[in-house]
Amino acid sequence: MNRKQALKNIAAGTLGAMALPNFASAMEKAESLDLKGNINHSVCQWCYGSIPIEDLVKSAKAMGIKSVELLNSEQWPIALKHGLTCAMGYATPIGLNRGYGGPQFYYGLERAMDTAARELGIDPSEIRRINFVRKDEFPYQAPAGSTYDAGDYELGLAQLLAGHAGVEDLLERDVRGVDEHGAIDREMLIRHQPRVARGTNTCQALIEKRLKKPKRPASPQSK
Known part of the structure; x- marks a missing residue:
């Protein structure tokens, strides 16, 4: 059987099926339906x-x-x-497929935390503290399946709020874009370009309040 004959047979079979009572009845019902545009x-x-x-x-x-x-x-x-x-x-720009480590994600998250604190009438640091995983809850099984083995988030926040010398020095060096020896750290500078939100995690608002915006060090290429 050639292709032309096969197509004729298919067409004849289709016409025969359309003549059947059940097919005709189905077509009549379809035509009488009040289409709602749901497809x-x-x-x-x-x-x-x-x-x-x-x-x-x-x-x-x-x-x-x-x-x-x-x-x-x-x-x-x-x-x-x-x-x-x-x-x-x-x-x-950001999504679950890009992971939770991006500064864009945490910028939005921390802004949401600040907004919630204002609406509830509580201190921004307090709303974060009461939502921490407590030290005695470790190892902690996260809803997404990860296991957090250890941590003391309340201590870290307390040190930051108290102006702990080690924390203050680290934050200041990070914002200035220099390492512990005072040399320009290109990775830090890239992290604080205008297109990227300054600060990450729970330090976002605190960095902006505690540290004055420094002048950006000149890049080696500009010298």
Whole structure:
């Protein structure tokens, strides 16, 4: 049997099936349904990389498509402007897939802690203290599955608030971008570039309050 004959047989079989009573009854029911528009279509931007995003969104809107997927965070407002959504984005600045060690994550977290403290009317350091894992709770099994073997977070916060010499010296050197010998530490300087939030973890607000913003040391290239 050649390809042409096979296609004829498939077509004949399809027409025969459509003539069956059960198929006809199903079609009649489908046509009588009050469609609510619950089935929505979307399009992925990466399939049409050569089309400017503005044109792609406009075309999708004209075709009745409700969402354009795989847009980055800078493109979301374009979809929103035309009444479309992006149910699946990518290239976000921070997310669970990028780990919990990034300063962007902790900057947002610590800002949220400060906001909660203001709304509850308690000291920002106190809201952190009462949420610490206590020293007698170690080893501590975290909800995500990790095991924290040891720690004394309350002591660390107490030393910071009391102006403990060792902590103060470490924080000041870190913000100034120098090591313990006073030499420029390029890694520290990179960590405190304007595009990156200054300070990390529970020290964020305290660093800004305790230490004056220093002048950035000149880079070796500028000398």
